Amino acid sequence: MNEDGDITRPDKILYPDDGWTKADVVGYYRRVAEFMLPHLAGRPLTLHRFPDGLGEEGFFQQAYAEHFPEWVGALLVRHDEPTGPVRHILCEDVDCLAFLADQATITFHRWAARGNVIDRPDLLIFDLDPPDDDMGLLKRTARRVAALMRDCQMSPFVMTTGSTGLHVVAPLQARQGFDDVRDLAGGMAERLAAAYPDELTTEQRREARKGRLYLDVMRNAFGQTAVAPYSLRARPGAPVATPLDWVELDKGGLRSDSYTLENVFRRLGQKGDPWAGMFDQAADPEAARRALDQLG
DSSP states (O other): OOTTOOOSSTTOEEETTTTEEHHHHHHHHHHHHHHHHHHHTTOOEEEEEOTTOTTSOOEEEOBOOTTSOTTSEEEEEEOSTTTOEEEEEEOOSHHHHHHHHHTTEEEEEEOSSOGGGTTSOSEEEEEEEOGGGOHHHHHHHHHHHHHHHHHTTOOOEEEEOSSSOEEEEEEBOSOSOHHHHHHHHHHHHHHHHHHSTTTEEOOOSHHHHTTOEEEEOTTSSTTOOEEOTTOBOSSTTOBBOEEEOGGGGGOTTOOTTOOBTTTHHHHHHHHOOTTTTGGGGOBOHHHHHHHHHHTO
């Protein structure tokens, strides 16, 4: 994007199966910015970029680039060695979002913590992907995770990932470190796997899962990211990671890639953002841990 805000190579095809161009992608992010930006605010980002479109291999970028204009946000985060300090990317306004899209960023991944308290997450995330594309099992599992979150005094929210799964997320008060929050999520996953051993597992090794759905809580670690709400995905059809109301899981035809660049605005016009104001329901992670322990 040049100094006048013009898109570079606007006719470049980024989605070859669908014909969507870079201009379409930048236009999408400009239009969705009012819904998406609150979910990015203050959070370091990892960009999944495809300069030559989806027909070629893309790459991930988490470090701020020297050629970025000064109005693209940045946050210095100190990682353990050997990584050390990294100047991460922040996106706080629509022009920044459009600029990053003009860099052929298809997908935005975000941290579970914000810059002012980067070592204390304010999201607890379950990443659910079904074996063999089993949407029935995926939906059942999302409801089970949500029920346990409620038992632990948390408020669950659900989102299609735009890929093959769902994320079930609970907003937290930023009071504990990543290790404590990941331990809480792991304890919840173990409880669910014990309650439904034929369908759920905490086994990381694929060969040990034996057709069961893996309860992935690894997003709850320092430096890990999860796909941002309303981000496009690098898949044919240009699917969008889309927050849902819980009643929408009852839709028989719902899939993880149901909402796309082409149809998501019709849905937003009808329902708005179900995740708006979610931090009004942020839970105390210490209270959630006590509630989980009291379940036995």
